[in-house]
Amino acid sequence: MALHKAIIFDIGGVCVGSPFQGIAKYEREYNLPKNYISIAIERSGENGAFQRLERGELTIPEFYEIFGKELSDPINKEYYLQYLQSRRNSNIPSLPDKITIDGRELFRTMMSETAKIDPIVVNAIKKLRANNKFKIAALTNNFQLPTQYQEEIEILGGSPSIEFKELFDEYIESSVIGLRKPDQKIFLYSCEKLGVAPNEAIFLDDIGMNLKAARHLGMRTIKVNLGKSKDAIKELEDLVGIPLLDDSKSNSAKL
Structure with missing residues (x-):
């Protein structure tokens, strides 16, 4: 050894x-199911807005716009259901017809926890x-x-x-x-x-x-x-x- x-x-x-505490706070405030946003960020992959910001590839205004659009995309509902199924979770929540996430507000909430x-x-x-x-x-x-x-x-x-x-x-x-x-x-x-x-x-x-x-x-x-x-x-x-x-x-x- x-x-x-x-x-x-x-x-x-x-x-x-942890910024994940901020994500959980945002989800509670807007009645989104637990881990919905985290799964959406993860499934966006290495070319997602959050990942690109952390490599210094986006300015903050660019990030806010792209981040909000990515997380508001209806495909994230499918990703979330796949996540629940992979965990064999039979308690499938009812998701709103449309989910709109403000990238700036969410990120500010996330960063407030890291202080x-x-x-x-x-x-x-x-x-x-x-x-x-x-x-x-x-x-x-x-x-x-x-x-x-x-x-x-x-x-x-x-x-x-x-x-x-x-x-x-x-x-x-x-x-x-x-x-x-x-x-x-x-x-x-x-x-x-x-x-x-x-x-x-x-x-x-x-x-x-x-x-x-x-x-x-x-x-x-x-x-x-x-x-x-x-x-x-x-x-x-x-x-x-x-x-x-x-x-x-x-x-x-x-x-």
């Missing part, structure tokens, strides 16, 4: 709140940095907003603070390098930046397909389930042999 030399953290849903830092995870990162035994990286699917969209930047919660980014030896962003998870190339890129082999890295993420891609390369993975970051950090603690949960709710997690 390779000695772990690096720990790589996803951002949304791991270090901060909330998880103190358990952030304190664990600080303890790892203090130990000075591991390289620490962030690996995030994100988007960039030019300064001319200042109003939108403020509404969406702005960029991560300098203090937050300084928690990591490397802060790797999909929109900067033009690759996004679960493309295996982004994991190889991250390991190269850290100077480690994939089997020397531990990767934490909240999305199964990202973890699967990392595992395929030999990385050790930890799933961070919604609202259960303490369980994930306990698993990481056991792997690295360093106490990571002490004082996890202290004010030291604030940035």
Whole structure:
């Protein structure tokens, strides 16, 4: 077994709140069935608006328009029914004749959740940095907003603070390098930046397909389930042999 030399953290849903919480909030507000929007985003594939935004291929106005059109397409009803059937769910909800989703409103709701830092995870990162035994990286699917969209930047919660980014030896962003998870190339890129082999890295993420891609390369993975970051950090603690949960709710997690 390779000695772990690096720990790589996803951002949304791991270090901060998950945009999936925002999606769930939007679905409740507009009486859409659970996971309807998430399935529509997933089925749009690598050329979908959300995926293209995270590779830096769309401006935010372009994204809002395309995102809304994609999610409002009637084909998504078929995708959702296929999803329920694949899970052998016999409770098929009644879907409206027409579903219209406002791309801007949805995305703002999603991003509002990512402004909330998880103190358990952030304190664990600080303890790892203090130990000075591991390289620490962030690996995030994100988007960039030019300064001319200042109003939108403020509404969406702005960029991560300098203090937050300084928690990591490397802060790797999909929109900067033009690759996004679960493309295996982004994991190889991250390991190269850290100077480690994939089997020397531990990767934490909240999305199964990202973890699967990392595992395929030999990385050790930890799933961070919604609202259960303490369980994930306990698993990481056991792997690295360093106490990571002490004082996890202290004010030291604030940035």
